[in-house]
Amino acid sequence: EVHLVESGGGLVQPGGSLTLSCAASGFSFSTSWMHWVRQVPGMGLVWVSRINGDGTTTTYADSVKGRFTISRDNAKSMLFLQMTGLRVEDTAVYFCSRVENEFDFWGQGTLVTVSS
Amino acid sequence: QPALTQPASVSGSPGQSITISCTGTSSDIGTYNYVSWYQQYPGKAPKLLIYDVTKRPSGVSNRFSASKSGNTASLTISGLQAEDEADYYCCSYAPGRTPWVFGGGTKVTVL
Numbered sequence: 672e673v674h675l676v677e678s679g680g681g682l683v684q685p686g687g688s689l690t691l692s693c694a695a696s697g698f699s700f701s702t703s704w705m706h707w708v709r710q711v712p713g714m715g716l717v718w719v720s721r722i723n724g725d726g727t728t729t730t731y732a733d734s735v736k737g738r739f740t741i742s743r744d745n746a747k748s749m750l751f752l753q754m755t756g757l758r759v760e761d762t763a764v765y766f767c768s769r770v771e772n773e774f775d776f777w778g779q780g781t782l783v784t785v786s787s
Numbered sequence: 788q789p790a791l792t793q794p795a796s797v798s799g800s801p802g803q804s805i806t807i808s809c810t811g812t813s814s815d816i817g818t819y820n821y822v823s824w825y826q827q828y829p830g831k832a833p834k835l836l837i838y839d840v841t842k843r844p845s846g847v848s849n850r851f852s853a854s855k856s857g858n859t860a861s862l863t864i865s866g867l868q869a870e871d872e873a874d875y876y877c878c879s880y881a882p883g884r885t886p887w888v889f890g891g892g893t894k895v896t897v898l
Contacts, residue, residue, distance in 0.1 A: 706887070715789055716825075716833065716876050716889040732885050766832060770887075773823040773838035774878065780832060 673697040673776045675767050680781030687757050687785070693750035693767030693778055701725070701745040704770045707752050709763035710780070717763075720752065721770065735761075757785045790815070790888035791877055798896040799867045807893045809860040809877030815888055817858040821880035824853055824862045827892075828873050836875075837862065864895070872897045 679691040693705070707719040720731045720741040729741050740753040750767050764780040792810040799805040809816070809824075816822055822840045825833035835844055837853040840860065850865045860879070864871050877890040 708889075715892040716878075718885050718887045718889065721886065730886055772821045772880065773835055774825070774833070774887075775835050775838070775844070777832040777834070 673769070675769070675776055675778035677765065677767055677778040677781040680765065680783045682784045682786065683757055684787050685757060685759055685785055688753070688755045689757065689783060690754065691752040691765055691767075691781055691783070693752075695748045695750065695767075695769070698769065698776070700743075700748040705741075705743060705750045706768045706770050706774065707741065707750075708766045708768055708774070708777075709761075709783075710766070711763045716766075719765070722750070754783070757783075759785050761785050789891035790881065790885075791879060791890035793875075793877060793890035793893045795891070796894045796896065798898055799864075800898045801867055801869065803867050804863060804865045805867060805895065807862045807864075807875055807877075807895070809862070809879075809890045811858050811860070811879055811881075811888070813858060814883045815858075815879040815881035816855060816860050819880045819882075820855070822853075822855055822860045823878045824851075824860075825876045825878065826873050827876065833876060867897055869897050871895055 674696045676694045702724045706721040722741045738756040742751045766780045767778045768774040769776045824837040827833040840855045881888045
């Protein structure tokens with residue numbers, strides 16, 4: 672059974688940093704594209720970033736480019752999202768997801784709140 | 788502003804059928820058959836309902852069906868049940884922009 676479990680969310684001040692983690696199990700993690708998607712409470716889903724299986728290809732939404740870094744540790748089946756220069760508008764629940772040609776498995780999400 | 792346009796809300800009575808539209812452009816839905824639909828209950832993770840425009844994953848009720856015409860995809864829920872009350876999101880591959888775009892979501896209410 673596939674499991675994705677996010678952690679690392681919390682309250683951070685504007686301009687601060689936070690690193691999210693996603694622990695994966697139940698599938699071939701090292702060959703899977705992994706993505707981060709965020710959702711402002713009460714609003715829609717927004718794609719944030721992706722990384723390929725061996726970590727050599729990454730892509731970012733314009734809104735986070737230059738501030739967020741996606742990475743992975745295939746030995747530990749872990750996905751990360753390092754977030755710096757956080758803004759109030761980055762406040763959201765962040766989900767990790769495995770993607771083939773669709774987002775077929777999702778974690779439960781971790782809430783990031785950026786506020787002074 | 789979401790990249791794909793969905794109605795904010797759709798409602799129906801138990802047993803009825805409802806359809807949710809999702810309008811994109813020739814750069815996403817109009818060109819690629821990587822259109823998917825997700826169901827989300829409050830406070831929960833999204834769940835995959837439909838992929839590759841019309842396909843249902845194992846375990847998803849056959850009351851959910853979908854199609855695409857031009858730049859618009861549609862999700863139909865037949866035999867509406869109380870448990871179908873949730874938010875529904877469409878998604879499309881869109882390599883010209885961000886590689887994946889979502890709709891703004893549609894809240895389905897069972898009257």
